[in-house]
Amino acid sequence: SQTIHQWPATLVQPVGSPLSLECTVEGTSNPNLYWYRQAAGRGLQLLFYSVGIGQISSEVPQNLSASRPQDRQFILSSKKLLLSDSGFYLCAWAGTGVNGYTFGSGTRLTVV
Amino acid sequence: LAKTTQPISMDSYEGQEVNITCSHNNIATNDYITWYQQFPSQGPRFIIQGYKTKVTNEVASLFIPADRKSSTLSLPRVSLSDTAVYYCLVGDTRGGADGLTFGKGTHLIIQP
Numbered sequence: 001s002q003t004i005h006q007w008p009a010t011l012v013q014p015v016g017s018p019l020s021l022e023c024t025v026e027g028t029s030n031p032n033l034y035w036y037r038q039a040a041g042r043g044l045q046l047l048f049y050s051v052g053i054g055q056i057s058s059e060v061p062q063n064l065s066a067s068r069p070q071d072r073q074f075i076l077s078s079k080k081l082l083l084s085d086s087g088f089y090l091c092a093w094a095g096t097g098v099n100g101y102t103f104g105s106g107t108r109l110t111v112v
Numbered sequence: 113l114a115k116t117t118q119p120i121s122m123d124s125y126e127g128q129e130v131n132i133t134c135s136h137n138n139i140a141t142n143d144y145i146t147w148y149q150q151f152p153s154q155g156p157r158f159i160i161q162g163y164k165t166k167v168t169n170e171v172a173s174l175f176i177p178a179d180r181k182s183s184t185l186s187l188p189r190v191s192l193s194d195t196a197v198y199y200c201l202v203g204d205t206r207g208g209a210d211g212l213t214f215g216k217g218t219h220l221i222i223q224p
Contacts (some may be wrong), residue, residue, distance in 0.1 A: 020155060034211050034212075035196070036211075036214075042214045042216065043199075043214045043215050044156070044199075045214075046211040046213065048210070049132035049211045059211070090151070090155045090156075100146050100148070100157075100158035100161055101157025101158065101212060102158070103156050103157070104155055105154065105155060106153065106154065106155050108153065
């Protein structure tokens with residue numbers, strides 16, 4: 001069966017520090033991968049999506065970047081965090097013929 | 113993706129049937145209708161997906177009228193654990209490459 005792993009679960013980082021969140025998928029190949037962010041009391045905002053290794057599309061200009069070094073690995077990064085980067089970050093995957101998207105357990109990022 | 117409109121919040125009681133309606137007047141021919149459930153500090157979880165008429169699974173039923181401009185998620189005999197945010201999404205979600213657009217969803221509160 002397919003599983004998605006996302007870590008860490010919580011993270012507290014000072015302003016100006018770098019960020020690296022990792023997401024991996026098991027049990028499938030060539031999935032579409034996504035990074036979402038959810039601010040407190042708000043809906044999910046699509047940040048990046050990838051349809052293959054090295055292929056990244058950005059939905060919102062921001063202080064973040066994404067990379068897909070391997071087929072089932074998706075990384076969200078920042079060189080210098082801002083206070084406004086705080087939020088709940090979710091990784092998701094979708095495969096051809098699958099109904100719906102599967103989300104990871106999320107990372108709660110607090111920038112202080 | 114077609115825009116959706118759903119109530120911001122709803123209240124009900126344990127054992128009742130809850131119906132959440134979503135409007136999507138601009139739904140396209142190829143669009144599917146998908147509902148997700150999200151608990152606090154967790155990623156959204158796929159509930160049900162349909163194209164037309166009625167779809168039923170072990171969790172819920174989805175009713176879609178002939179014009180497909182709306183849909184109703186029906187949760188039978190709800191319990192306290194059904195308290196969550198429910199999102200209605202419309203689009204080509206079968207592995208679509210451009211991700212899903214989540215609104216603010218419907219916050220369902222179940223009382224004893």
